[in-house]
Amino acid sequence: MEAYGFIEKAVMQGRVSHAYIINAAQQQAKDLALFLAKGVNCTAEDRKPCGRCSSCRRIEASNHPDVTITQAGGASIGIDDIRQLQKEIFIKPYEGKKRVSIILQGEKMTVQAQNSLLKVLEDPPGDGIIAITTANPAGLLPTILSRCQVLKPETGQNIPDHHLYHETMVSMMEEDFTRASAAIDLLVRDTDRSVEDFLDYMLLQLRDLLVLKLAQKEDLLYIKDNGEFARRTAERFTPAELGRMIEAVSGARENLRQNANAQLTLEVLLLDIQEV
Numbered sequence: 398m399e400a401y402g403f404i405e406k407a408v409m410q411g412r413v414s415h416a417y418i419i420n421a422a423q424q425q426a427k428d429l430a431l432f433l434a435k436g437v438n439c440t441a442e443d444r445k446p447c448g449r450c451s452s453c454r455r456i457e458a459s460n461h462p463d464v465t466i467t468q469a470g471g472a473s474i475g476i477d478d479i480r481q482l483q484k485e486i487f488i489k490p491y492e493g494k495k496r497v498s499i500i501l502q503g504e505k506m507t508v509q510a511q512n513s514l515l516k517v518l519e520d521p522p523g524d525g526i527i528a529i530t531t532a533n534p535a536g537l538l539p540t541i542l543s544r545c546q547v548l549k550p551e552t553g554q555n556i557p558d559h560h561l562y563h564e565t566m567v568s569m570m571e572e573d574f575t576r577a578s579a580a581i582d583l584l585v586r587d588t589d590r591s592v593e594d595f596l597d598y599m600l601l602q603l604r605d606l607l608v609l610k611l612a613q614k615e616d617l618l619y620i621k622d623n624g625e626f627a628r629r630t631a632e633r634f635t636p637a638e639l640g641r642m643i644e645a646v647s648g649a650r651e652n653l654r655q656n657a658n659a660q661l662t663l664e665v666l667l668l669d670i671q672e673v
């Protein structure tokens with residue numbers, strides 16, 4: 398089932414779990430976690446989350462005392478971060494109905510931190526919910542995975558068509574160095590967009606191009622409404638070239654995970670793509 402519909406139904410039926418893993422690209426996963434937090438704390442009578450009540454609006458603005466976000470300050474989320482979360486989640490909600498702790502990029506938790514979180518998951522507070530977002534569930538301990546309900550937006554849905562992502566990718570693939578450099582600058586400075594999300598987006602696009610090239614079937618495309626761009630672009634590259642681009646983007650993704658500088662990573666990727 399589609400993830401938003403799934404959450405809405407669970408909220409309306411009062412069947413919300415104690416722990417979720419939201420498996421999606423960064424911004425998308427965060428949006429879904431906030432949707433969940435709004436749903437359980439919404440004060441509307443009928444459809445929740447309404448998006449309009451004071452509770453919904455303050456959660457959207459990251460200004461609700463019962464909804465907290467834990468994220469990596471530096472390279473990782475450490476045991477102290479999880480201890481803080483543990484302290485907070487056992488406090489009764491101040492004004493909402495449920496306390497919601499959102500962990501962004503859960504794969505950045507150290508093993509120690511994950512083990513500490515596991516203790517909370519084993520004995521969860523009655524009115525607390527933990528939502529772990531991650532694009533890479535393999536970075537979480539199996540014991541954590543087994544204690545959470547995993548939500549994954551359905552294939553082909555909710556993939557936002559970010560204009561900036563598209564512009565960056567197209568200018569890179571067209572080897573337009575000036576345009577690509579400008580787009581990279583914007584992307585690195587844009588605090589609402591992440592370079593990791595961009596690379597995930599680009600991987601999906603390249604995968605679509607390769608599928609179109611090899612299978613000639615538009616109904617297999619991951620990103621719906623991608624037909625025209627995919628058809629046009631797929632013609633320009635061979636499957637081997639697309640394969641090498643996918644490798645280059647995966648490599649960049651891996652470098653970022655190991656804390657490489659974002660700007661430099663994208664500039665190197667631009668050169669790699671020009672060489673495929």
Ligand SMILES: [Zn+2]
Pocket residue numbers: 438439440441446447448449450451452453454
């Ligand atoms: Zn509401």
